Amino acid sequence: MSTTTIPSTHSAADLATLLPVRKPRPIADFLSTYVFSKDHKVIGLQFLFSTLLWFLVGGLLALAVRWQVAWPWSDVPVLGKLFAQQGGQMSPEFYTMLFTMHATVMIFLVIIPILAGAFGNFLIPLMIGADDMAFPTLNMLSYWFMWPAFFAFGASFFVEGGAASSGWTSYPTLSTNVAASPGSGMGQTLWLVGLTMVGVSSMLGSVNYMTTIILMRAHGMTMFRLPMTIWAMFITAVLQAFALPVLTAAGFMQLADRTLGTGFFSPEGNMVNNTLTATGGGQPLLWQHLFWFYSHPAVYIMILPAMGMVSDILTCFARKPLFGYRPMVYSIAGIAGLGFIVWGHHMFISGMNPALGITFMVSTMMIALPSAVKTFNWLGTIWGGRIQFTTAMLFALSFVSMFIIGGLSGIFMAATPVDIFIHDTYFIVAHFHYVLFAGTAMGVWAAIYFWFPKMFGRTMNEFWGKAHFFLTFIFLNGTFFTMHILGAVGFPRRLADAYHYETFHHLQPLNAFMTWCAIGMVTSQIIFAVNFFWSMFFGPIAGRNPWHANGLEWSAPSPPGHGNFDFQPVVYRGPYEYSVPGAEKDYLMQTDPPNAAAAMAAAAAH
Amino acid sequence: MHVLTTPPFAGTDRGQQLFQAHSGGVWRAFTLVFALAFTLGCGATPPAYFRLNMVEATKQHLTTQQEEQVSTVLLAMFGTPDEPATLPEMGLDAAKLKLAAGPVRSDIVGRKNGLYREHCAHCHGITGDGLGPTSAFLNPYPRDYRPGVFKFKSTERADKPTHADLLRILHNGIAGTSMPSFALLSTAQIDALAEYVKYLSIRGETELSLMRAFFELDDDAAGKLPQTREFLVTETLAVAAAKWQGASAAQIAVPPMPADIELVDSIAKGRTLFYGEKANCVKCHGVTGLGDGQANDYDDWNKAIVEADKEVTGGERRAQEAQTSGMSPEELKEHREQIAWLEKFTRVLDGDALKPRTIPPRNLRQGVYRGGRRPLDLYYRIHAGINGAPMPAGKGTIPPEDIWHIVNYIRSLPYEFDGELGADRPLVARDRF
């Protein structure tokens, strides 16, 4: 491929002549390069490492939850030492804390930051041909605002009463009154602080992404030549900007209820555990509305970027253009737009006016439509392709496969009469684990395997990558698929001991099987961890474009230096020109200048 | 990552080398990580154990050897939480204890064992000391069985509850507290749990007697308890156990409610008595019956901690004021021992006792009756008072028909809507919502 002759402004020779000589300041330089860096790639990697670490924490919390569900009141490994006097048996309030923090960590410290913070940061300027984000300092702050959140959530485990224990949904009056649940003391206050910090980080990020994508695209990069990753990141950023303020406000209101004695969410005379709430006159349902107004768009924030990245990966390894580019873009916009008017489907049973059950049912049913359109278009993308079964491709395919399950199970919940039965049962747990874990997390792994060469200049080991995929795929389905039928039995969520009810006695062996699969799944991630760190230092060196992909990022060096491109990128076509008839290679990069003969042949063939 | 500070370079395109596995190194790293993960997790927790009553042990100035003596004796007589032991003097059924004790598991016929640990231990503690992991977060605190004092029963104030009383509490729970109703367990299971509560209580009282016995020892006993069966069993354990066995005999004889008076008149009479000097209910329960008469008293369990706290504070003050300069060597040694004891007691009170709370008198307008809502239950409460709590016994002071009148008045209180006790007092109305 040819490069233009425009000289880079960042070559060594230029730097030497342009910059004044200055005293070397090792510590300050180290800090500004690796710690408080404003380079979007470093920030992206900081997000990546932090979130992967919290992924481990969240996974271990999940294992403790699964242990109790499968073998209640038995000696818990490792954690049993905390309950030595009882012979290792965990106490029920500890269990409520476990599932609360598992969900909190996974949602706010893993999925949201890894999609937007890690991949959004790393990929957006590279994919649009910019040399960095629009606001590099703001970008750095967006990462460092996560650290107070890390401290807040981490410290909450060690305060009196333990970490928050009223579910990640924190419904009052359980969460607002310290007498209602042990974790509703300092633990819940720290939880709210952490939530606010994550919210600020996300908002700073979303402003940055929107501005960068709108204003800093390379020459020739029109909106409809953007890769799906960028469209997804862009629309996700819009979602964040509009939805987050509501959650932040609700968080402040709950903090005020807990510390300043206001009564937004507690009714008059509310007494819990023989302790009177300070004031009243409020409504618990108000929190639910405010919370879900954000948290429903949040679930789309947690999947749209993965959908975008999967589109890019599928096209690359099917060697085919994306089927239905514009419908795909409109679907993402449709999901985001409709996502703002469906929040009540989390509240069908909550005591809100049942008439709203009708309106939210209609909008919720309709939101299945754009997701269905996307799924059909992915199938259309691999149809007629030349599929390469690389690790990234396998994960991307499993995203599609698992998303079908997650999406279809959502239709049951949208049906309000059915929701009467399955609300707060394991059917719901199955649904969101399929979309979030079997969907988004698989998409995240696909993205890691795909863009690892760009991030670190080396490729990950393909054999171990496929082993990781195979084991994860088997074990996750073993853990989560049968949760659908558990839900059909009516097996409720968040119970420390469901076998207290005779009707659920016979489900213990199934739960034990699921827990074994969960243990297998978490253990299999060791393969990924070893592969990840090993390859970072000892993997085979990758060139600029090991996958022969089309995106702008693949024309930059691996890894890109400061300023990203060593030439001035100009875009001549869309991102999915694979297997163009008449071209000598099966891919045509966005930056490849048009070749007259190839262009004429392509025009003739089409 | 050093490439970021050096000028960018054009990487070579070595697509062919993509799929080479560096298997050797990866296997080694993999094994290492796996081994680490397993060693961290392995090792089962040791079996559950009874905790010594450290507050009493410290209060009695027991040495470590003396504490060990007590533990050994208790282990021999009562066994462990997993394997309870019985002696005939206890009057307990070993089979029922077996059902209640141990970790939660099912035996070969599928019958659930470990009932106590499944249902009770996380509040009442493995030792029955009311110090389970959940206990600090409950209001009121869960019962500590060790002093052998129980509040809601059908016997005279100072007597133990009957077995049927325990069954009733398990069956109905205690309204207005965190003690749930276990009505949905089988009869055999509730029975086993009641038996195990008695076991823990007898064990607790025996422990207290043993600890207090050190004070009575002669000097030539050299700080050791007599090892005779006569002392350990007959004089200590059997005394506590006998009270349980004699509980049924101490049941309150309840005369029938007076039949020759209309309910309305009885209620009026009860009202007069409620406000009268003989019963003097308003002193604690308040002129409005809202339980706002006074709120400064403690129940026995909290009182013990409050007094211990006072002892520690007083002792610390005295120790600080003491003039160490003019002391003889023996006095100095005593002074230092005292300080060490005070520090130990402070630690024990921090770790082994819950923060004391006052006991509010019952709000009678709420219609929540902890010991049961039958007229019979209210009769028991007024006649015998509430053992362990400041509610005094009316026996001897208030004649039985008067007790019945008061009972009728109290039962009418939640429904009485006087002019001044209206909807603006949310704690008053039965229907707060």
Next chain:
Amino acid sequence: MRSRLLGIIWSLVFLAVPVLGVATFAIAPAFDIWLPKNVSEHGPTVDGLFMFILVLTGVVFVVTEGLLFWFLWKYDAAHAQGPATYRHGSHSLEVVWTILPAGVLLFLAIYQMNSWADIKMRRPAMSPTVEVVGRQFEWRLRYPGRDGMLGTPDDLFIVNDLHVPVDEDILVQLKSADVLHSFFLPNLRIKQDAVPGMKIPVWFKATQTGEFDIVCAELCGWGHYKMKGHITIESREDFDSWIEKKYAEQESTQPVAEPSDAVAIAD
């Protein structure tokens, strides 16, 4: 070049999804892992809807996952000949697969509105049969007594043990004493959150006698799992005599004569 065998293996891994997925749902009922026995009048509507959606989504599931498998099998680079199909989409296909699912989903939504209204919006005109108050961690029940009114001295107070007559409209007044709870009767296909500060009506009609569970279905604290109750559905005569019996016990002024200490006293 990678062998064809690997491609086959990966395709089969993805084929396992619809195969095992359908198999799981097919064999679960044989292990008694399925919708619990229904004893309520509106239950068949709920169950019927569940099954309809199951079949509908099941068909879509099998078709889409099947297509995924088929494309992976057929278009494996290791065995397919020639370049990939250079196609950016199909306008007509987009129209079809937008309009068709939209129609189905809209139909599904409209079809269910009536059932939802029956269960949650069309309250029968009657006074409450029983008041259920969720409290950490028990269900406190209050029957109105002979005068038919709640809040009078002849009310009957029970804990965790709900009785209702069969084949009659039942109206429950649901409240919460402290935090959110949820009144879930699996066998009656009833669920409603109990909200502090609100009085929420719940109605149903039981069609068969028997004893079933009351489950708390909204996290209410550490004892959420302990909030087990029982609902006993019995004939009107049995129900009336049970109420009489319980009321007599509640008003008892003399201890019950016990044959032995080991018998649990009913209350």
